[in-house]
Amino acid sequence: MNLLDKLKLLFGARAGGDPNALWLYVKCARCGAPLAVRVDLRNELSVDYDNGGYVLHKEMMDGKCFTLMHARVRFDNRRSIVEQTVEKGAFITREEYEAMTNSKIPNPNN
Numbered sequence: 077m078n079l080l081d082k083l084k085l086l087f088g089a090r091a092g093g094d095p096n097a098l099w100l101y102v103k104c105a106r107c108g109a110p111l112a113v114r115v116d117l118r119n120e121l122s123v124d125y126d127n128g129g130y131v132l133h134k135e136m137m138d139g140k141c142f143t144l145m146h147a148r149v150r151f152d153n154r155r156s157i158v159e160q161t162v163e164k165g166a167f168i169t170r171e172e173y174e175a176m177t178n179s180k181i182p183n184p185n186n
């Protein structure tokens with residue numbers, strides 16, 4: 077499996093619901109608390125003049141140790157993710173998030 081396939085898996089929760097909603101799942105590097113953050117693809121992406129496509133900067137704070145994490149995600153012109161990094165945290169899959177929070181997300185896009 078190449079990196080792009082892994083990214084598609086990570087962010088595969090885009091089908092159905094609002095097509096402009098994207099969920100990012102991360103966990104805090106310090107305490108391991110999982111976090112789900114909704115991104116509005118219409119309003120939150122900026123044009124990336126340096127690299128082409130779009131870029132998203134997202135700050136999020138976990139509710140346990142209140143570490144502020146800063147995610148940076150790059151998208152191509154079709155708004156598919158091409159690169160992602162998060163400071164003070166790590167990306168996890170939706171399945172991992174559900175397992176860690178012991179919950180099912182009924183409709184991940186709302």
Ligand SMILES: [Zn+2]
Pocket residue numbers: 104105106107108109138140141142143
């Ligand atoms: Zn934390």
